[in-house]
Amino acid sequence: MTDSQFYKVIGRTDDRGNIARIRLVPEDGGPIPTFEAGAHLDVYLPEVDLWRQYSLCSDPARSDHLEIGVLKDPNSRGGSEALHKAAVEGARLQIEGPRNHFPLDETAKQTVLLGGGIGVTPMIAMADRLHAIGKDFVFHYCTRSEDVTAFKDKLENAPYADRVVFHHDNKDEAQRLDLYRDLPAADPDTHLYVCGPQGFMDWVICTAENAGHAPANVHREYFSADVDASGDSFEVECAQSGVTLEIGPEDTIAKALAKHGIKIEVKCEEGVCGTCITDVLEGEIDHRDQFLTEEEREDMDQMCACCSRGKGKLVLDI
Incomplete structure (x- = not known):
């Protein structure tokens, strides 16, 4: 079953760092779907016959449009370049969602948001929501330089601007993100959220967990992975x-x-979106994805069929 429908591009801003901020509304004039911070859209790109996932960066409280931010990445398989080309004002895009595999725990007493490059997009929606419900949070945004820092104007003028800390790789060392300095002490009521390039995420996750933060409190969303x-x-x-x-x-x-003739729905082909999750009845799984948690992997009862493999025979519930 699919919830695919067409959306119209009602506006586009080409921001710093080759990032397009694309604003969307349902083509049929229907209401803007509600979503929770951390959600994404699946966008179909017919030119390259690919589905790609883009985090929503608009305020979950808004009801006039949805917004995604898309990095034009020459090292990708062509999805981002195709969307940059297609998403002109008035264009129609086939979209599924919103879906949310990166939900925000709104009960946390303290939240730390860590966005690297285009990984900042879900963090913006999270910051909007945390501010709206009066929660304590800090938002670390890391980029190579100020010149490629998309959403800078928006964040500097946000009502929570005093909680946003910019880190640029080309600045002095004291200004760069220092996890030993910038992460709070581990606490059951402190939750961390990280999104960005794989190397950045692996560094943050490893450092946080080595510092005592519970893996269940270190939330992550990969938008691509080397699989x-x-x-x-x-x-x-x-x-x-x-x-x-x-x-x-x-x-x-x-x-x-x-x-x-047995179809498993696949979108990312990199083990990051969870679309192809398949139940496993028997066998040992060789997990290659970045979607399942360690606890879910240890259960050995589900796998990402787009990339993970078996050690011996697998029996699937399909």
Whole structure:
């Protein structure tokens, strides 16, 4: 079942750092869907036949439009470049969502938001919400330089501007993010949220957990990941359909099953969006994704079929 519909681009701002801020409304004139901070949209790009996920950076309290921020990344598989080309004012885009795999825990006494580059987008919606409900938070925003700091004007004029700390790699060391200095002491009521390039996120997560922050309190959302989906061959049995097949070293479960008429919905193909989560009845999973938590991986009862593999035979509930 899909909630796909067409949206119209009602405005676009080309911001610093080659980031386009794209404002959207339903093409049919219907109401703006409600969403919670941390949510994203799935956008279909027919030019490259790809679905891509973009975090909502608009205030969850707004009801006049949705806004996403999109980095034009020449190192991507073409999705961001296609959207930069397509998203002119008046254009129509096929969209699913909003969905939320990165929810904000509004019960936390203290919240730390850490955005690296385009990873700032969900943090803006979170900051809007935390301010609206009167919560204690600090917002660290890291970029290579001030010249590529998108949303700078918006954040400097936000009602919570005094809680936003900018960090630029080209500035002196004292101005850069220092996790040993800038993270609060570990506490059950303190929650951290991080989004950005994989290296930035891995550094923040590892440092925070080594400092005693509980993994369950260190929330993360990867918007891309370097995933090795290759490996030894293994067998997959589909319990419901009765199909059993071998997954080759260069194939994925989702692609191999599709060749046999069994479709698993896939969007990111990098194990970051969770669209292809599949229940596993038996077998040992070789997890390659960045979506499931460590606790979820240890249960060995679900996997991302777009990239994760099996160690021996897997029995899937499909």
